[in-house]
Amino acid sequence: MDQPDTPKIENQLCFPFYVIAKEITGMYRPFLEELDITYSQYLVMMVLWEYERLTVNQIGEKLYLDSGTLTPLLKRLEAKNYIVRHRKKEDERVVEVFLTEEGNLLQKKACVIPGKMQQKLNLSAEELSTLKETLNKLLNKIEN
Known part of the structure; x- marks a missing residue:
């Protein structure tokens, strides 16, 4: 029997975020399979395409990942010859990550993904912009 203070899933902010994150990641899958990378590897590559050369710690800060999670991702990307x-x-404790020529070529193939995702989500550029702005505002509040 329901008690008045029992949390209900439909009243929780966390649940729609969880489902949306899972579903959005799944929507990326067919596009990323064409590139032979996972969603997590795609995030790493996007950061490297933007900054070209970063340390493992810098990548981790940008993606909110610890080195224990990041190291296996980087090893797989290195095995595919996308990074070095x-x-x-x-300071031998610091590991720098660089794009290879193959990694730079992958960027050209990946450029179509944001447009395909926008189409798949059926959102206008304005709706997408507003949504990103709202989510970034929430993320900033969480970080502070």
Whole structure:
């Protein structure tokens, strides 16, 4: 029997976020399968396409991932010849990640994905912009 203070799933903010994250990730899958990468690998590649060279820690900060999660992703991307990892000579504890020529070529193929996702979601550019703005505002509140 329901008690007045029992949390209900339909009243929770976390549940729609959970479902949307899962569904959006699934919507990316067919596009990413064409590139032979996972969604997590796609996130790493997008950060590298933007910044070209980053340390593992910098990638982790940008994607909110710890090095234990990131290291296996980077190893798989390196095995596919999309990135190269090097230890810094000045401090061998620091690992830098660089794009390879193959990794740069992958960027050209991936450029169509945002448009395909917008089409699949059936959102106008304005709706998409408003949604991203709202989500970023919430993320900033969470971070502070």
